[in-house]
Amino acid sequence: MVHGELWTLKELFVYPNEYIYWSIQIVMYPFMTGLVAGAFVLSSLYHVFGIKELKEMARFALVFSFALLFAAPMPIVLHLQYPFRGINVFMTPHFTSAIAAFGIVFFSYGAIVASELWFLYRKHFVEVALPLKEKKDKGLFEWIKFLIFCSLTLGVYDLSQESLKRDEKAIKILAGIGIPVACFLHGYAGFIFGSVKANALWMTPLMPVIFIMSAIVSGIALCMLTYIIVMEVRKIKMKSQRKPWMSLRLDSEMSLEEVKGAEIGVIKITAKYLILFMIFAITLELLDLVFRGYTAVKHWDILRTVIYQKDFTNIFLLQYTFGNLIPFVLFLIPGLTIRRATIGLVLAMMGVFMMRWNVVIGGQAFSLTLSGYMEYIMPIIPHDWETFKEGLGGAVSIFVMPFVLFWVIAKIFPVFNAEEKPSVH
């Protein structure tokens, strides 16, 4: 069987070699890089533009962006017929290809995020490593901890005010450079699609910009969502720990009410940015649609049937109505609550995912003959490795990966600094 034949249904006149070659993993790829870029832009809003209200979220978003960074190239690797040959892209990059520079862009971005994180957490590393260094009889666990944090300090133990100030300056510069690089990382994913001249749906110069805007929407939404989850877990922990005989608390700890207030405060502010970028994304997407309809070139006939008939539910119901309109209304109604925000965020993320789906799968829903259709039947229950990785199982694994990574990374980079109280609104 030819690759792709298993999940492709052909209708009317389709070239014999045409199948849905780019399936769910290629939907996941822009979705995941979008989350990376979005999370980073969110963190930079505080570091570069000094939006103080986002302080708590910024630190969190940066660590999350780092966790997502590792998951971002995984969909491509899983999608390759020869995953172990993926290294060839670095060995013989063919620079006329939009994919060839992926490694360079990805690693430069990774380096920026990693160095920014280092400057941000340098103080923490030193504070953990120093007492352990001085401690005489270390246990095995302490030894491991010491080794990790000692190496993370990179031998710099200077915590003077002057050096900390320099750290802040470095963070600001790195975050500043990071914004265009993050946008490039993702805009570039859009370029991979937008530059395929053979595909009538993909080929538009707006594609990279649309991708960046929706990326920021999804990145902010995911950060907010994870933030809510983490805060809720924190609240539950606090509730269970609160015993009547423990009414005295340390100054560094926050009360339950303070946490609640801080949570909704941060969410309200971040939601404003979410809505802003959502407006940009929808405007550009609609501009693209209107332009295609108005100019109505050769391929518009088939695009119209795909957009308004075949993929109507996916595009207009799931993407625009449930993914854009409803979250938009939910966030705009005054008196935002955590519950309402959560629903809105889940829907907004689904909206962005559906946008990726409608681009990647929708772009292959019609044949190059412009007189036939293809339908993607996603393998749900895998019966071999290929149907696993190019099916639901593969997609879910990729989606879960950053959360697991975040859990691990957050052990080294604590996202909530107990000493600094977040601003309460």
Place this chain on the structure above:
Amino acid sequence: MISRRDFIKYSLQGIAAIAVPVTAIEIINPSKLFASKDAREIRWGFLVDTGKCVGCGFCVKACKNENEIPYDINASRTWVERYVLTKDGRVLADSPRAGRDGFITGRIELGQGKYQDIKNEDIEKAFFVPKLCNQCENPPCVQVCPVGATYQTKDGVVLVDRKWCIGCGYCIMACPYGVRFFHPVYHTAEKCNFCYHRITKGLKTACVEACPFGARLIGNINDPNDEVGRIIRTERVSVLKDEFGTKPQVYYRGLSKEVR
């Protein structure tokens, strides 16, 4: 102590002195000399006479055998399309199993196991169109390959290096003609290469050899005495989807506007 004026003077002289031998080497580059002496190199081109094709599918069979494409898979390096225009203005087209078994009934494949019977008296016009890789002068598949595993030879044929292809499928997506697919055994990008192993030895391609009606011709279009080149230069021929700017090198005689 050297003055500033002298420093600049000597620097410029130094640069000029270094630059002269470099340009000298450039001028007497032997391979460039050789190339300019015989500018007219081989450029393989293909000519399909749609009027001669009867849809027997021999070319598809021959290609599959010659190029080790599993016989029963639903993909092929070359294929034959059938177009049927009915009297009520409908355009129907199909290429079941790439046209391998020939078009022996009037049933048009509609996909998903459905067929439509067309009566002979309802047909206004019907014809066959063989398809293969266009070996474009400006191949989008070569442009998008991230590792350079697919490349254009000097004589214009686009090849795939099975040992280097990572299987990303970007080339498959980039081809406006849908000629590429993943080889079911090698799992790398696969396409027609004008039987490069044959033509470079002076043989014809498998499909040209197999065609009983001479609907397919291959030749060096740069050769003034070549039949294919002569027809392309002197007769009315067209190419497929030239709006993509790929400059395809498979030329068609008698192409109808319905052809996709």
